[in-house]
Amino acid sequence: MSTQETIRRRAGSVEETALKIDPDKAEQLVDALNTDLAATYVLYHQIKKHHWNVEGAEFLDVHEYLGDVAEDLEEDADAIAERAQAIGGVPLSGGATFEEHAPIEPEGEEVYGVRTSLENDVEAFGVIIESLRDHIGLANQLGDYTTEELLRDTLEVVEEHAHHLEHYLEDDTLVLESATN
Numbered sequence: 792m793s794t795q796e797t798i799r800r801r802a803g804s805v806e807e808t809a810l811k812i813d814p815d816k817a818e819q820l821v822d823a824l825n826t827d828l829a830a831t832y833v834l835y836h837q838i839k840k841h842h843w844n845v846e847g848a849e850f851l852d853v854h855e856y857l858g859d860v861a862e863d864l865e866e867d868a869d870a871i872a873e874r875a876q877a878i879g880g881v882p883l884s885g886g887a888t889f890e891e892h893a894p895i896e897p898e899g900e901e902v903y904g905v906r907t908s909l910e911n912d913v914e915a916f917g918v919i920i921e922s923l924r925d926h927i928g929l930a931n932q933l934g935d936y937t938t939e940e941l942l943r944d945t946l947e948v949v950e951e952h953a954h955h956l957e958h959y960l961e962d963d964t965l966v967l968e969s970a971t972n
Contacts, residue, residue: 800881801881802881802883803881804880804881805817805818805821805878805879805880805881806879807879808877808878808879810877810878810879812878812879812933812935814879816933816934816935817878817879817880818880819929819933820875820878820880820929820930820933820935820938821875821878821879821880821881823925823926823929823930824871824872824874824875824878824880824882824926824938825875825880825882825883825892826892826893826894826922826926827871827919827922827923827926827942827945828868828871828872828875828882828883828889829883829888829889829890829891829892829893829894830893830894830895830915830918830919830922831864831867831868831871831919831945832864832868832886832889832893833889833890833893833895833897833915834864834895834912834915834916834919835861835864835865835868836886836897837897837898837911837912837915838857838860838861838864838912839857839861840898840902840908841857841905841908841909841912842854842857842858842860842861844902844908845857845905845908846905847905849905849959853905853909853959856955856959860952863948863952867945867948867949870941870944870945871941871942871945874937874938874941878935878938894918894919894922895915895918895919898911906960909956909959909960910960912956913953913956913957913960916949916952916953916956917953919949920946920949920950920953923942923945923946923949924946926942927939927942927943927946930942
């Protein structure tokens with residue numbers, strides 16, 4: 792850890808910027824963005840865990856898809872953090888901090904079967920979807936249409952991935968089940 796003693800910005804602080812968002816409104820928006828940032832990173836790490844540990848007949852398709860999902864989540868997290876900074880806030884950072892502020896519970900270290908893993912992912916996506924919708928409304932109400940648009944774009948990607956994961960969980964499959972006699 793650095794021994795540097797000069798702190799440029801304190802975590803949790805909000806300062807005025809050239810974007811001219813009222814500081815009280817900016818504080819609410821930064822809190823919302825940091826919640827979404829934390830949730831996105833907690834889910835990102837869960838998705839990566841599943842990407843690394845997936846097994847079974849559909850391994851390659853699921854492995855590759857989860858890699859794509861993780862990339863999208865990482866891009867969304869970056870955009871959310873940059874917006875929080877642009878409106879005067881300090882984006883959250885660090886695994887423990889993300890877990891503390893996320894509205895989703897991290898899955899844990901154990902490895903589960905692919906179906907359970909994907910069910911856990913769908914559940915986490917659902918929580919994030921609800922949070923994003925609430926924060927889109929907040930941004931609109933506070934007149935921050937740029938944050939609203941960013942969160943709408945994020946919501947679109949998140950909903951698409953939740954929908955695709957639901958398809959992986961359907962009972963219909965091309966994989967033949969072995970006879971149990």
